Amino acid sequence: MERLQANLRYLRRNTSLAIGLGILVVLVLFTLTGYIIIDPKVDPYPLAGPASSPPTLNYCPRSDPDCEKTEPKAYIFGTDAQGRDLYGVAVAGTWMTIQIGLMAGLIGLGVGAFLGFTSAFYGGWYDLVVRWMVDVMLTVPGLLLLVVIASSLGDQTISVTGMGFIIASISWRGPARVIRSQVLSMREQSYVMMARLNGMSGMGIIFREMMPNLLPYLGASLVGAVTAAIFASMGLAALGLGPLREPTLGVTIYWVINQSAFLRGLWWWGAVPIGIVALIFVMLFLISIGLDEVANPRVRRAE
Amino acid sequence: MRYSWSFVLKRFGLLLLIIWSGATLNFFIPKMTPRNPLREKLLQEASRSGYIPPGFEEMVQAYESKFGLDRPLWQQYMSYMGDMLRGDLGFSISNYPKTVWELILEGLPWTVGLLLTTTLLAFLIGSLLGALMAWPKASNLFRYILPSLLIFGAVPAYVIALTLIYFVAFRWKLLPIGGGYGIGMFPGMNMAFILDVLSHSILPALALVLAGTGGWAIGMRGMLVTIQGEDYMTFGEAKGLKDWRLFYRYGVRNALLPQVTGLALALSFIVSGSVLVELVMGYPGIGTLLARSISQLDYFMIYGIVFVIITGIAITMFIMDMIYPFLDPRISYEG
Numbered sequence: 122m123e124r125l126q127a128n129l130r131y132l133r134r135n136t137s138l139a140i141g142l143g144i145l146v147v148l149v150l151f152t153l154t155g156y157i158i159i160d161p162k163v164d165p166y167p168l169a170g171p172a173s174s175p176p177t178l179n180y181c182p183r184s185d186p187d188c189e190k191t192e193p194k195a196y197i198f199g200t201d202a203q204g205r206d207l208y209g210v211a212v213a214g215t216w217m218t219i220q221i222g223l224m225a226g227l228i229g230l231g232v233g234a235f236l237g238f239t240s241a242f243y244g245g246w247y248d249l250v251v252r253w254m255v256d257v258m259l260t261v262p263g264l265l266l267l268v269v270i271a272s273s274l275g276d277q278t279i280s281v282t283g284m285g286f287i288i289a290s291i292s293w294r295g296p297a298r299v300i301r302s303q304v305l306s307m308r309e310q311s312y313v314m315m316a317r318l319n320g321m322s323g324m325g326i327i328f329r330e331m332m333p334n335l336l337p338y339l340g341a342s343l344v345g346a347v348t349a350a351i352f353a354s355m356g357l358a359a360l361g362l363g364p365l366r367e368p369t370l371g372v373t374i375y376w377v378i379n380q381s382a383f384l385r386g387l388w389w390w391g392a393v394p395i396g397i398v399a400l401i402f403v404m405l406f407l408i409s410i411g412l413d414e415v416a417n418p419r420v421r422r423a424e
Numbered sequence: 425m426r427y428s429w430s431f432v433l434k435r436f437g438l439l440l441l442i443i444w445s446g447a448t449l450n451f452f453i454p455k456m457t458p459r460n461p462l463r464e465k466l467l468q469e470a471s472r473s474g475y476i477p478p479g480f481e482e483m484v485q486a487y488e489s490k491f492g493l494d495r496p497l498w499q500q501y502m503s504y505m506g507d508m509l510r511g512d513l514g515f516s517i518s519n520y521p522k523t524v525w526e527l528i529l530e531g532l533p534w535t536v537g538l539l540l541t542t543t544l545l546a547f548l549i550g551s552l553l554g555a556l557m558a559w560p561k562a563s564n565l566f567r568y569i570l571p572s573l574l575i576f577g578a579v580p581a582y583v584i585a586l587t588l589i590y591f592v593a594f595r596w597k598l599l600p601i602g603g604g605y606g607i608g609m610f611p612g613m614n615m616a617f618i619l620d621v622l623s624h625s626i627l628p629a630l631a632l633v634l635a636g637t638g639g640w641a642i643g644m645r646g647m648l649v650t651i652q653g654e655d656y657m658t659f660g661e662a663k664g665l666k667d668w669r670l671f672y673r674y675g676v677r678n679a680l681l682p683q684v685t686g687l688a689l690a691l692s693f694i695v696s697g698s699v700l701v702e703l704v705m706g707y708p709g710i711g712t713l714l715a716r717s718i719s720q721l722d723y724f725m726i727y728g729i730v731f732v733i734i735t736g737i738a739i740t741m742f743i744m745d746m747i748y749p750f751l752d753p754r755i756s757y758e759g
Contacts, residue, residue, distance in 0.1 A: 257445050262696045265730045273454035359700050360715050383590040399579050406578035
C-alpha cells in the first residue's frame with residue numbers, strides 16, 4: 122500500500138508518464154467494454170450493415186431510419202462504404218494493431234537483447250559480425266525491406282500474426298545496438314568481475330547479474346520497439362501490404378485512402394482510425410519520455 | 425588531412441557491403457517465397473480470355489527457360505549481380521517499353537526537391553523553437569504552450585497529411601487536393617507552371633515539416649539546457665551582454681553542432697522519407713511510383729526502387745561521414 126502511494130506520488134511529478142499511462146488505461150477500457158458490446162466476428166467486417174444503403178453517420182441502423190425514439194445510437198461512429206460498423210472496427214482494430222506492435226516489439230526486444238548482451242559480453246569475431254550486421258541493417262530503411270518481404274509473400278498469406286512476424290524480422294536492430302552499448306560499459310564493473318572470479322558461467326552472469334540492472338533500459342527499449350513496430354505496420358498497411366481482410370487500423374486507413382473517403386465527404390470514416398492512431402502514438406511518446414526520466418535519473422531534475 | 429586512408433577504405437568497404445546486402449536481400453527474399461510472378465502474370469493474361477488453354481504448364485516452362493529461371497540458383501545470382509553492377513534494373517512490367525531506370529528518374533526530382541526543402545525547414549524551425557523553449561527569458565508562450573505542439577512529432581507524417589487534405593483542401597478549398605501539378609498544365613520552365621507546382625507542394629511539405637519539427641526541437645532544448653550551466657554563459661551574463669547576443673552567439677551557436685550531425689543523418693533519408701506522404705497526396709515522386717508498382721504486382725519496379733533507394737542512402741551516408749570532420753574540428757578519424 123505504501124509502495125503504491127509512493128508510486129502515485131512519483132507519477133504526480135512525472136506528468137508525461139502519468140498522462141501516457143492515463144491514455145493507456147482509457148484505451149484498454151475502451152477495448153474491453155467494446156468487446157462486450159460488439160460481436161467481434163461480425164461487426165468489424167464488411168456487410169455488418171446492409172450494403173445497399175450508403176455509408177452513414179446516422180445514429181440509427183439503416184434498416185430502421187426512424188429509430189430515434191425506440192433505440193437510439195446504433196452506429197455511434199458511423200459505417201463505411203462496405204457496411205462496416207466503424208465502432209466495431211475501432212474496438213477490434215485497436216486491439217489488433219496493439220497486438221501486432223506488442224508481438225513484433227517483444228520478439229524484436231528478445232532477439233535484440235540476446236544479440237546485444239552476447240556480442241558485448243563475448244566480444245571477438247562474434248561481436249564483429251553482429252555489429253556489422255546491425256550497422257548494415259540499420260542503413261537499409263526498414264519499410265523498404267518489409268515491402269520486399271510482404272510483397273513477395275502476397276496478401277493472401279498475411280494475417281495479423283503473420284504481420285507481427287514480418288515486422289519482427291527488422292525490429293531487433295534498434296534494441297541490439299542500444300543494449301550492446303549499455304552492456305559494453307557494464308562489463309568492466311566490479312560486480313561482473315566478482316561473478317567471473319566466482320566461476321559463474323557467461324550466460325549466468327548475463328541473466329542473473331547484468332539483466333536486472335538493465336531493466337529500466339529494457340523497458341524503454343520495449344516501448345521504442347513497439348512504437349517502431351506499430352509505425353511500420355501502419356506504413357505497410359497504407360501501401361496495401363497489410364492483412365487486407367482484417368480491420369486493423371492501418372488497413373482501415375488504406376481503405377480510406379483507396380476509396381477517397383475524404384473527397385466523398387465521409388469524414389467519420391477517416392476520423393475514427395486517424396484519431397485512435399494519433400492517440401496510440403501520443404501515448405507511446407509520452408510513456409517513452411516518462412520512462413527516460415525513470416531510466417536516467419540525471420534527466421529527472423534537469424531544469 | 426583530417427582522416428587516414430585506412431579509415432576511408434574501411435568506410436568504403438562498409439558502403440560496398442551495404443549495397444551488396446541490399447542487392448542480395450532483393451534477390452533472395454522473393455526466391456524464398458512460394459510465389460511465382462511469371463505464372464501469376466500468365467495466369468492473369470490467360471484468365472482474361474475466359475479459360476486456361478491446354479498446354480499452360482508448357483508455356484510457363486518455356487517462359488521460365490527464356491528468362492533463365494530454370495538455371496541453378498547460383499548462376500541466376502551471378503547474372504543478377506552482373507546486371508546490378510552495370511546498373512541494369514530491367515523493364516517495368518506494367519509500363520512495358522519503359523525501363524525501371526527511366527521511371528525512377530522521372531520521379532526522383534520531385535521527391536528530392538520536396539524532401540530537401542522540408543528537411544531543411546523542419547531543421548531550422550525545430551532548432552529555433554527548441555532553443556526558445558529552453559531559454560528562461562523567452563515569453564511564456566514559448567516555454568509552456570509550444571511544447572505541447574511537439575506531439576505532432578509523434579504522429580506519422582502521412583496521418584497528418586490525410587487530416588490536412590480533409591480540412592485545408594477539401595473543406596476550405598484553400599489548396600489543390602493532390603497531384604504534382606494541375607490537370608491541363610504542361611510541364612515546362614514557365615512562371616505559371618512553377619507557381620502551380622509550388623501550390624501543389626505546400627500541403628505535403630506542411631505535413632512533413634509538422635511531423636519533423638518536434639524531434640529537432642527536443643534535441644535542441646536538451647542541448648541548450650545543458651549549455652546554460654556552462655561557465656562561459658555565466659561569464660557572459662556577468663559581463664552584461666545583451667540577451668539576444670547571449671542567446672544566439674553563446675547559446676544557440678554552441679548547441680547547434682549535435683543538431684548538424686542529426687541533419688546529416690536526416691539528409692541521407694532524402695529519397696525514402698516521404699513514401700507514404702507522397703502516396704496519400706498523389707505526389708508524382710518515388711513513393712507514389714512504389715505504391716503503384718505494389719498494387720500492379722510490378723516486381724522489377726519494386727525491387728528496382730528498393731535497390732536504388734538503399735544505394736542512395738548508403739552513398740549519402742558515406743559522403744556525410746567524409747564531410748563531417750570538416751564541420752566539427754574536434755572530430756578526426758586519424759589512426
